Amino acid sequence: MPKRGKKYQEARKLVESNKQYDVNEAIELVKKTATAKFDETIEAHIKLGVDSRHADQQVRGAIVLPHGTGKTAKVLVFAKGDKATAAEKAGADYVGAEDMVSKIQNENWFDFDVVVATPDMMGVVGRLGRVLGPKGLMPNPKSGTVTFDVEKAVNEIKAGKVEYRLDKTNIIHVPVGKASFEESKLTENFRTLMEAILKAKPSAAKGQYLRSVTLTSTMGPGIKVSPAKITE
Known part of the structure; x- marks a missing residue:
């Protein structure tokens, strides 16, 4: 592992590595830990209990985030x-x-x-x-x-339409905004994305569908969100 900078180490101290946060806490933390000099992108990484090698377990679609991503796509x-x-x-x-x-x-x-x-x-x-x-x-x-x-x-x-799709390791990576966004806007974008992914659950998926959900900023540490609390 490459040695991380001082800012990252400081940000890392704010995050309890084994804790699963509720959505609001996670959004607050991900903003706090985005300390780079530029406006970092906030991304959601969602690991699903499906097997993307099977056509009937694909999860793919697109959603317009209510507050956009903070970047105008070309x-x-x-x-x-x-x-x-x-x-x-x-x-x-x-x-x-x-x-x-x-x-x-x-x-x-x-x-x-x-x-x-x-x-x-x-x-x-x-x-x-x-x-x-x-x-x-x-x-x-x-x-x-x-x-x-x-x-x-x-x-x-x-x-601000974003596409979500599984990668080879059954993880979806989607930007949900910028670190400069207000917490309420990041939360609404994140919840809109999660609703779409939950709705897209394939009928062939067995067992726990949401395996893990992590929020990160471009340069910051990963913050685990409790899958159980997303559906509340």
């Missing part, structure tokens, strides 16, 4: 004609078709956070599967990023 839209115009009007950062595919393939260009595509463009976007897939950027109907309603998709992403 959106790339694959569309043509009227839909391309609608995407531009809605405020998409980049709009294109085959030209964008070449740019990504030839220039290793990734100056965007979310990719939206109209269904008729998925054949074109499919050529980028190998590069977009591992980065979690491939458009998907479940997260509302494969749609003809590009205007709605762009507006929601700009408003």
